[in-house]
Amino acid sequence: TPAIVWFRNDLRLRDHPALQAALKAGLAPLPVYIHAPHEEGDWAPGAASNAWRHRALVALDADLRRRGSRLHVFAGDSLATLQAVAAATGAAAVFWHRRHEPGVEERDSLIRRTLHRQGLRAEAHNGHLLYEPWQLATRNGEPFRVFTPFWKAALAAWNPPRVQPAPTALPTIGTVPGEVPLDALGLQPRRGWDARFWDPRFQDCWTPGEQGAIAALGRFTQEGVHGYDEGRDLPARSLTSRLSPHLHFGEIAPWRVIDALVGTTAPEQRAAYVRELGWREFAHHVLHHFPHTTDANFNRRFDDFEWAEPAPATLDAWQQGRTGVPIVDAGMRELWATGWMHNRVRMVVASYLTKHLRIHWRHGARWFWDTLVDADLANNSLGWQWVAGTGVDAAPYFRVFNPVLQARRFDPDGTYIAHWVPELRGLPAAARHAPWEAGAADEAARSGYPRRPLVGMAEGRRDALAALSRMKA
Ligand code: FAD
Structure with a gap:
């Protein structure tokens, strides 16, 4: 008798409690993946996640095939799909791993209760x-x-x-009605969109x-x-x-x-x-x-903070790495090119957006959501609210990162900056952190780099602190 193993964010075969539960129960694991982005509320996966997921599913399918099985892929409502697959195959059980995103938790418990009422063994395990x-x-x-x-x-x-090894062999189960090919899910970057708008190099950085x-x-x-x-x-x-x-x-x-x-x-x-x-x-x-913290301030005091109305050109400059602050631009370009950014630089770019430009952290979180290959609702929301000073255990709001000092401290010879901002490669190392302070603004401008930052270091800090002091206690 088959047992559906519902793969979600657990695309592996080692250390897989749901798969182990099926085997322990003496049932034949039926690996299922259901494409249902409409069930993820406002936080359906972004473009970089989708591109990653596509390749991870291809890899999982290959790993399963090496063991005699394969991934059975569906698209549609999760509950209806699980019911249909169980009916078609005579499956006795469904096993999966818990996820903790808001909306998904409720959906999963509804699915568990419904399947259970219909006489199926439905079990959620910890796998994450x-x-x-x-x-x-x-x-x-x-x-x-x-x-x-x-x-x-x-x-x-x-x-x-x-730790537990992956099973060495898995049973073969024939085609199940309703299966769709992986390529039909639309997870791969679209061609026109890819070439016009996104740096295709990021695919080469990862396996x-x-x-x-x-x-x-x-x-x-x-x-x-x-x-x-x-x-x-x-x-x-x-x-x-x-x-x-x-x-x-x-x-x-x-x-x-x-x-x-x-x-x-x-x-x-x-x-x-x-x-x-x-x-x-x-x-x-x-x-x-605190599931509301994906969108709302954890610290409600910030609900009346005077965020600036984000001018499209300003947001664009931040997204494209053209703010004129070298470390910020290097980070944003690393993100664009690779789908990842170093943690120290994530803090710096997030601070520049929320403090110096005073743009709401939600705009930054959304951009990261679409461009990070590791976009994760828990880590991303926490990271943004931490830097903005609005979250749990946040850095005190008055601790405004100075991006130039951060760059001098953590990229002392400007190697990281020179790698991602080629316009500044010709400058002496010490001038790369703040060309306008080093008398190198003209030289930077000749290579097409902004002559001055969008908002200066001291000025941005002063205005952010003034806005904070106007907040209600
Ligand atoms: P390592 O230093 O090797 O750390 C190992 C692992 O620990 C990471 O893979 C990650 O899973 C976890 N980790 C490390 N730092 C953090 C952290 N501060 N918070 C939570 N988990 C952490 N991380 C994400 O995975 N997804 C995100 O969407 C995300 N968004 C962020 C947004 C902002 C504004 C900030 C400041 C941080 C964010 N982070 C996020 C956390 C952190 O930057 C990355 O996890 C880290 O850079 C990943 O690189 P690594 O695997 O080499 O990290």
């Missing part, structure tokens, strides 16, 4: 996190709003799942799928992890793991990442890295308990 959001709580039984105590509680309760994830983890455990604690803030060096899209799509389980680090390097380096995975846990905890 070290802790489900309700497993950790403050002493008063409330959700955490601050990272440090959250992470302390997590470490005190430490009990990550054990989506479980094997790509395992390879990225291998590279990180051999190289990056050794200097992670000090090096993770330097965008010119590749010391971070770049596992974020693989983790988002569940191509690798976080507990496998942690397991692979054991014995590789000094404990402080490992602890620094695992703590970053802790931020991912925290972001999902916050998203589950």
Whole structure:
């Protein structure tokens, strides 16, 4: 008898509790993927996510075929599809992994109840996190709003799942009525749109799928992890793991990442890295308990903050990396070209948008949503609200990043800037952080770079603080 294994953001075969549950029950796993972006509310996946997902699904299908099975792909309403597949195949059960996005949680519990009433075994497992959001709580039984105590509680309760190999063979199940080819889902970048508007190079930077994830983890455990604690803030060096899209799509389980680090390097380096995975846990905890924070300020005091009306040209300049602030432009161009941006630079570009340009963080979050290959509703909402000062455990609003000082500190010889902003390559290293301060504005302008920043460093800070002081207490 078949059991539907409903693949979602868990596109792997190792460490897959839902697949293991089917096998343990003595049922034949029937791998199913359902394309249903209309069920994701306002946060249907963006263009970069779709492009990634397409390739990750192709990879998953290939991995399944090597084991005698394959991915059965459908498009339409999830519940109706699961019911139809169960009816057509005589499946006795449906297994999947929980997701915590608002709307999706409700949809999934409705599906579980409905299937259950119809006599099917319907089970949701944890496949995405070290802790489900309700497993950790403050002493008063409330959700955490601050990272440090959250992470302390997590470490005190430490009990990550054990790693498990992928099954070596899976049963073959014939065609199910209603299947569609993967290529028909429209996930790949559209041609005209791609060439006119998007840098196709980003596809070459990555290997989506479980094997790509395992390879990225291998590279990180051999190289990056050794200097992670000090090096993770330097965008010119590749010391971070770049596992974020693989983790988002569940191509690798976080507990496998942690397991692979054991014995590789000094404990402080490992602890620094695992703590970053802790931020991912925290972001999902916050998203589950405060689902409105995808769109609304966590700190309601900011509801009457005077955001500037974003002029299309200003927003465009930020998106296209033409603000005249070299580190900001380098970051935005890295995002455009690769679908990813270094964390330190994400903070800087987000700060420049929300503080210096005083544009609402939602505009930034939306752009990231469409362009990041690791776009993740939990991590993205938390990151934007943290920088804007409106979120849980946020940086105090008055701590406005000065992008020039950030660049001098974290890209001291301007290597990162020169890589992404070729107009500034000819300048001496020390002039790249702020050409207008170094008497190099004319030279920059001759190469087509803006002569001055859209908003100056001191002026932007002054206006942001003034707007803050006008906010109601
Ligand atoms: P590593 O340094 O190798 O970290 C390992 C893993 O830990 C990451 O893959 C990620 O899963 C997790 N992690 C690290 N830092 C954070 C963090 N601050 N918050 C949550 N999880 C973290 N991350 C996303 O995955 N998706 C997003 O949409 C996203 N949007 C962001 C928006 C803003 C404004 C900011 C400031 C940060 C955002 N981040 C987001 C967090 C962080 O920038 C990325 O996770 C990180 O840069 C990914 O690179 P890496 O895998 O090499 O990280």
